[in-house]
Structures are given as C-alpha cells and as structure tokens.
Amino acid sequence: MGAAGAETAERGLPGGNGYVGRALKRKEDPRLITGRATYVDDLVLPGTLYAAIVRSPEAHARIASIDVSAAAAREGIEAVFTGEDMDDLAAPCPMVWVPPGVEVHVPDHWPLARGKVGYVGQAVAVVLGSDKYAVVDAAEEVLVDYEPLPVVVDPEAALRDGAPIIHEQFGTNQVFEWELAGGDVDAAFAEADVVMERRVVNHRTAGAAIEPRGALAEWREDHLTLWSSTQIPHVARVILSIELGIPEERIRVVAPEVGGGFGSKLQVYGEETLTAWCARKTGRPVKWTATRSDDMLTTHHGRDQIDYVRIAATREGELKAIDVRVIQDCGSYHLIEGPVIPTFTSCVVSGVYDFDAVRTTIVGVFTNKVTTDAIRGAGRPEATHLIEVCIDQLADELGIDRLELRRRNFIRDFPNERPHGFVYDSGDYDGTLDKCLELLDLDGFRREQEQLRSDPDRPVYRGVGFSTYVEICGLGPSRALGPDGWGMQGGYFESAQVRVLPTGGVMVYTGTSPHGQGLETSMAQIVADRLGLAPDAVEVIHGDTNTGPFGKDTYGSRSLSVGGEAVARAAEKVQDKAKRIVAHKLEAAPEDIEVAEGVFRVKGSPEQSMTLAEVATEAYIPADLPEGLEAGLDEISFYDPDNFVWPFGAHACVVEVDAETGRVEIVRWIAVDDCGPAINPKLIDGQVHGGAVHAIGQALYERIHYDEAGQLVTGTFVDYGLPTAAEVPSFETARTETRSPTNTLGVKGVGEAATIAASPAIVNAVIDALRPLGVRYIDMPLTSERVWNAIQEAKR
C-alpha cells in the first residue's frame, strides 16, 4: 500500500495543537478503498463448519414435529439441531429494560423456536456442514410440520377484544403501557382556545446495512471467541455469558470491520448465540452469514408507531400542551432493547418549543412480525416527525405563518428544564433557522413557486418544508438511564485507555465500536493535540473485548460525546504524568510545562523541551523518575456524563410534485446542524448527508410491508426501496457551533441528527406544494400512488 502509507506519513511533522477542527482525511480509508479490510465473512478458520438456518414460512403456528433425518443423512452434513437440542442454554435472550413500577411482558425468546413460531423467518433448525452450498441444500430437506394459528399484523387490531393472542401466558397482546408527563396537561387542554388533533403513522422500516449480518465462532478448551458483525461487542460478551452460561472472562467478542449498522447491529441476535453454541457442541469453528432475505426477515426493524397527537394552543399561536398516545408495534418477541425504544420518543416529543405541559403515553403491542428495536434515531425520528408535521398543521389551522409559529415558541434560555424533567443543555434555534433561511432565500423561492404554479398550461407544484429540531443523544448518564431511572439494566459510561509506547507512538483503546463513523481519525485528532503528536502516530483500537477496558460500544450518537470525552480525559492523564516527568528532567515545575509545536516545553523557555518519545524513554527505562511516580505511560478513564447532549438544527427541503403522477422530486436540501465544536468537519458533513438520506428513504420510498397473513412482502432489495444516487439530491450544509456544557470537548452527537431531522421537512414541503390543490395532510411514505390519491381525494 505504498502510496496510501506515504500520504499519511505525517509522523515526523510537528504535532500538537490544531489537529482538532481540521477536515483531515480518514486514517481508516486506505484498507477500505483497496479491498484489504476484513469483514466477518472474510475470515477463514481451518475446519470451519457452515451453518444454514431453517426458517418458519408461517407467521403464527405450533410446531407439531420436525424431521431432520433426510437432511442429516446428506453427504457432508455434520449435524442438524433444533430448539429441543438446545435445552442446555442458561437463559433466553435477556431484554434489558425493566422500568420501575411498569410491567413489561417478555416472552422467552430462544435462538431456535421451541414449540411455536411467532413470525415469518423465525429460526427453527440449523444445519452444519463443511460446504456452504451443501448446507443450504440440506436445510431444504428439514421437514417441519406446522399447525397454523390465527395471525394478527395490525397493532390496533391486536389490541381489540377477540384478537388472536400471540403469547397465551399474558392473556393480552399488550406488551406494556408507560407514561412520561410533566405540567398540568389536562388543565391546559381544558383551557385551550384551539386543540389540534392528528393521527400520524410512522411506518416500519429496515436498517438495511449493506453488509448482511454474520458470525464466526471458535470454541477452544472452554474458551469462546466470536467474531460478529456487531455494534456492541462488549455488551454481546455479557449477554452471551448469560445465555450460554460461560464465564464472561472466557469469552472474547470481536467486531472486525463492520459494514454499517444504523442500529440494526445494536443487538445480540439468536444467530450469534446459536453459532457460539454450535461451536461448543461440535468443537469446530462455525460460521453463519445472512443472505439479504435472512436479513430482511430477521434483522430487527425500526419505527412502526401510530401516534395520536393533540396540541393545545392559544389563538395567537402560543403553544400550551402536547399530549401524544403512541401505539408501538413491537413484533412477536423482544430482542435486547425492543420495548424501550419508543419511550425515547417522549424525550423530544415537544421539540424546540416552550410547552407548559407534555405527556407521552406509550402502548407496546405484540404482532406476528419480527421485532422492532433501535434503527438510526431510535424513537426520536418519530418524535420530530410528529411535532414538526403537526406544527405545520396547527399553523394552517391558526392561519399563522409556519416559521412565525415556530419562532413564537422557540426555547431561548439554556440550560432549560422542560416540564417532563429533561434539561436541554444548550441551543440557539434562531441561529440555525436564520442560517438556513439565508441559504434558502425564502422570498426568492416564494416568487418562483408562485410563478411556476401560475403557468396555465402546465402548472408546476413546488413546495418548501422545514424541520427545526432538537434531539437527545450521547447516551448517557447512567443515573438517568440505569435501573432506578429509565430502567435500563446497565451503565452508560464510556472507557478509554491511552498508552504511549516505548518509542513514542500511541495506542488508544476505546470502549466504543465504530463501524463507519471515522473514530479512528477523530479520536486520533483529540489525542494528537493533547500529546504533541500528529494523528498518524496515534492508532485507535476498538471492537475487541480482549483489548482495553470494558466498554459500552456504539449507538445513540454517543461515540464522540461520551467515548471521545473519555479519550480526551485519558490523554490528559497521560499528559499530566508526562509533564511531571518533563518537569523533573528539566528542573521546572509541572505546572510550567506546556504542550506546543509537537513537544513538551517549559513556558517562556521553548528551547527547553522534550518530545513524547523522550518522555516515553524515561517512563519505560525508569531509572530517574520523580519520587513516587510509577513506571509506564498508560492511563485509563471512565467517563459517565452528567447529562445527555442536545444537538439541534434547521433543515429545509424544496420539492417538486408532479400533480399528474404524484411523483415527488427533491430539488434542494439545506441542512444547518449544530453539534458543538467540530472535531473533523468532513466527518460531520458525511453523517449529515447519510443521515438525511436515511430519512428521505423512509419519507419517500422505504416501507417494510407484511400482508394480512404475516408474509413479508418487501423481503429483498428488489422490493424494499432503498434510495439510489439517482433519487436523492446533493446537499447544502452549514453549521453553527454552540458548545455543550456537558463535556469538556463541548461536542454533541451527529450520527443520528439528520435522520431525526429530515422526514418532516419532506412531508411539510409536499403539503406546501399541494396546498393550492387542497391537500392538507399525507402520511409517509410519500409514494407516487399515495400522493396521487391524496390529490384526487382533495378534488372531491
């Protein structure tokens, strides 16, 4: 990789001070652009058995019998296992949300079904053999006798009396009912001039990482190693230990290169447990790789809420209260977080607005579909969508300009405690909206809109939609999220270890597990500035539970604001120790040592200096260290934030709608986001582009659709409409930088922000375009058919 290596060889250049904030190229890219990265399916171990999984074609059925004899008898087949064979598992999949005082129904969820199936695609048996084509042939010969049961796919139907009950032991399909409220909601509605009500459907979508899931397990002398395409190797180790009954210290989980996650790999799936169990059972390495159909059927889906929204306001447009009842389709079983995800809708359901009272009630429902769990944004895109769409709806009802209604109600004092208990850390909602409008030229757009519409021969319908959003991320304060708070059975700190090597290079071990976010680069920038190095001399290691301290992995836009802060703190501990060594050697006081221009030097006497490599020599040949100082230069930090972080911004979307066909085309997209001071602006823009397209996909094209029999209709990329380059616009991005007081870097997360922001801007733009035709509201996805129907409906 000659050229690639040479281009990043900045090691000899002066480092320190000034790498943070620069749009550096990524350190991780050379291996990725040359095809030399190692994803889990690229790994090969001698003697590996391939696994093929037999999946249920029924959405709801009792398993009367399974006959594996024909499959097992085929040439090259090593073993076939069913759920009954796995009776030595110590526990089913643990669901980690136990909210104090709220009952949540949690059915046993095993890697292979036991006695019945609850969704199409549920794993029923596994076939192992040495040829990956032969195991698929054999899997087709596993004969399963299903006794079909009545199916229910609509969550509202599932709640009605007489609906088929999916888990008889609970006597109901309701999973839980949970509420978060603050302020006097009922009084606000009783006194309101105006009450706006709207049913908003936020349909089911797939994470659709381009790398399908996969796992490779090796069992060696009572020790398990699992390589998995996961976002959460550290959490997975804990959960595998619980499920398999193997002591945690004998399990190593490695997330090698991971080909995208978007929340869909924030999970410990049955196949990971199954692969590990099969390796233990057979004594051979076992590998399983999902096909795309496996992935669409069994990788958890996201969203799937029906939101009943009520907003109380005065006639002058002062927002008083918001009350939302959420019906969340949970699918038929839970995975590790499932039911908690919709509760995150409650956090930002009142958006950037100064409501006096806020209430969110969530009702989870079992249906005969695969589990819903975290997908990029995880509950917050649903919140932004409903509030931002409904603000436009209310503006129309009140006859107030949409942006004026927003501005009349923006929160402007920070930190700001909201009625439902959260404290927004910092913000400048006018600032991002101003910048957005500056880029848009709204007056110019309105003139153009009017002109295009008034063409008598061929009116063109253009519209602009806005989303002024706030989101909550940087998961998170353990006190708020943990067992006595939200009820998550875990801590949400992050860890980092910064190790200076004897020759002066640096290894950083982060407890996060990036899979595309570029943290090998941004964390190196953070460390480089603190230790007087170039980022190229800093290697960031992640995703292996056998290296570095216990971590909490990557999700909830936490890797920089929690993980990066931990890295900064560990680097500062190293810096402090290095300063003591330098002060000792140069006969100065530690507080008089500074890091500048790539060296540790005495303030005011820059000629008196040491490089980090010279300090490392002193630390690792500890013949002359200050009194009482230990050898080595290697520090750990565990950082648990006091608050979440609250990124915000303003997005504007311009669409053109073909009134003859209902086709929506995005003409412009302006995104102004504020995630605090940039560590690497290149990476921020990348997250905004990708995040917005994720939401554009949901708003216009993507929909997971099950038919009445519970069959997944959109089970491949032929049927599931991921946006291609031809369907999406280029983006005009800008930023404002408002520091978060939560961490010393001042940063907020950006991985999910644009996904949380974007969908209502599109819906609002389409409604703006079609207002002259009488269209007032449309649910996503805004397919041509749905838009055309809305136009026809409005004509009647």
Added chain:
Amino acid sequence: MSTRVPIRLSVNGRAHELEVEPRLLLVHLLRDQLGLTGTHVGCDTSNCGACTVHLDGEAVKSCTVLAVQADAAEVTTIEGLTGGDGLHPLQAAFWEDHALQCGYCTPGMIMAAADLLARNPDPSEEEIRHGLEGNLCRCTGYHNIVRAVRDAAAELRAREAGARTTEVV
C-alpha cells in the same frame, strides 16, 4: 454437486486453472477459492452492486455470474484495479472526498465508477447519479461519492491530456 467443470480464467492478470461446481457463483470463486475478499456480497439479487467486478473490461455483478461463465475471461477486482502499487484516481478521490464510511459498498462502487468513466470520461452530476444507480450505499447519502467520481474523472482526463502532450513532444 460432485460434477465439476474445468475453467481457465485470468484474475487481476494472473492465470488460474480450476475445477468448479457448475452452480458456483463468480463472487464465491473470487472470495473463497482465490482469497480476493475485497469483493463483497450485499443482496443476492443484483441490486446493491457490492460484488461489482470487471469481466473482460465491463462491470458485472459477480453474485449473478456463474464462475463457468467467466471461463476464458479476464476478471479484474478491486485488488487489481491499479495493476500495481499506488492508488487509482478513483481510490484517491474517494479517500480525499470522504466518499465512504463503513466501506462495504466501496469496492463495488469504485469498480462501477471505473466502468462509467471508461464509457464517459466527463459525466455530469446527473449522469454519475444514473450511472451508479445499480450500486447502493447506506452510509454516505451519495453526495461525496458523486463528488469523488467527478474529481477522479477530472484527474483521469488531466492524465490523458498529459499523456497525449508527451506523445506529441
């Protein structure tokens, strides 16, 4: 499954003689038998393009080509794109412009873009977007991919012009 068919093909300039199952997919030949794991599988239905390689100079989706169909052909994968050391202008531009995040679609995207530029050395943004619609990326939103392809196209044209100037001199 026991029937095997002899094939000969060249992959990244190296000749191979192999016996394969008639149903073996080209992508599995490349990945499992030749160890060229830079070519990925993302969908099995020819939609995502993660498996894109060049077959006799044209981009194909190797998850829907049988290995026997590549008999007597020349195959180029991401590992052989430059034919030597250094980076292809597309690789360099993808790096410079942050046109990748998780990197899983990247080899296929680069191979598809190389094919596009071979056919159209100066594509417009619209032509790039349509030219790459057979390749899915979930991370980047395509913005920087389009930019990188334009930048690489400019670089390739500049090199071409430079080469012509040299010939004239």
